[in-house]
Amino acid sequence: MGWPARSSAAVDLITFLIQCLNSLQYGLLLFLVASGLTLIFGIMGVINLAHGSFYMIGAYMAYALAPIVGATFGGGFFATLLVGLVLAVIAGYVLEWAFFSFLYEREHLQQVLMTYGLILVFEELRSMLVGDDVHGVQPPSILSGTLPLSDLMTYPVYRLFISAVCLMLALGMYLVFTRTRLGMMIRAGSTNREMVQSLGIDIKFLYRVVFAAGMAVAVFAGMIAAPVSSVYPGMGNTVLIICFVVVVIGGIGSIRGALLAALLIGFVDTFGKVLVPQASGVLVYVMMALILLWKPSGLFKAG
Secondary structure, eight states: OOOHHHHHHHHHHHHHHHHHHHHHHHHHHHHHHHHHHIIIIIOOOOOOHHHHHHHHHHHHHHHHHHHHHHHHOOOOHHHHHHHHHHHHHHHHHHHHHHGGGGGSSSOHHHEEEHHHHHHHHHHHHHHHHHSSBBBOOOGGGGGOOEEESSSOEEEOOOOOOHHHHHHHHHHHHHHHHHHSSSHHHHHEEEHHHHHHTHHHHHHHHHHHHHHHHHHHHHHHHHHHGGGOOOOOHHHHHHHHHHHHHHHHHHOOOOOHHHHHHHHHHHHHHHHHHHTTTTTHHHHHHHHHHHHHOOTTTTOOOOO
């Protein structure tokens, strides 16, 4: 009679491990999207409601660019990622120059109206170019296998790939912001724009670089998330709400705060759906309220 009990305990442990891996993967992917938002919102002072659309654009890029890149360059998923990143950087630079550069001195209401208008434009362009159907994206064959965790349970290798990539990007962003001259200028520009300009630094170019990087990160997150989720209209709106929660909990403009907040949200959301599915939809917002009661400005200061 002792063997079934040990077997059940082992299964429970494996299930717990799988949920931990799921929460880590979701939290890190959420951080990847939210880090771009916290850069734009916290450093440039622009409330960018269109940031979720960047994530959606990335997902649709993974779906629509793959056959084009394959036919043109003979490449697969990773070549599509590279092409998508280049296009995202160019698009971000152009968008900042054409629209966002006029919003820095405007009131938040005008920023909200402008960026909401961009959401409508992106949704209409998406409908015209790829239609309104739901699509799936296949992971690269080299990452399509599973890792055995027990005799009965496995875990997708591609999800581990997502977690590893997000961790490397998080480390890269931390090093850029804390160890490089560019990071020093970005942090200084977020604190005192006029002082940075008086030192001879082109703040307009700096902001364009920040915006292009923020958009590229969100697009990249959408591209790598596409194989584990459906690609569908309006998918950016859902991720936008939770990303604002990440930014508020972590502290506006704080990269490490966004990382910690995203991991907390991933843990609460994943285990909430398993343990209390009826209340899982509100647990994240309850956690946000409790944290803001404790620290109204978020977990960390900008930087």
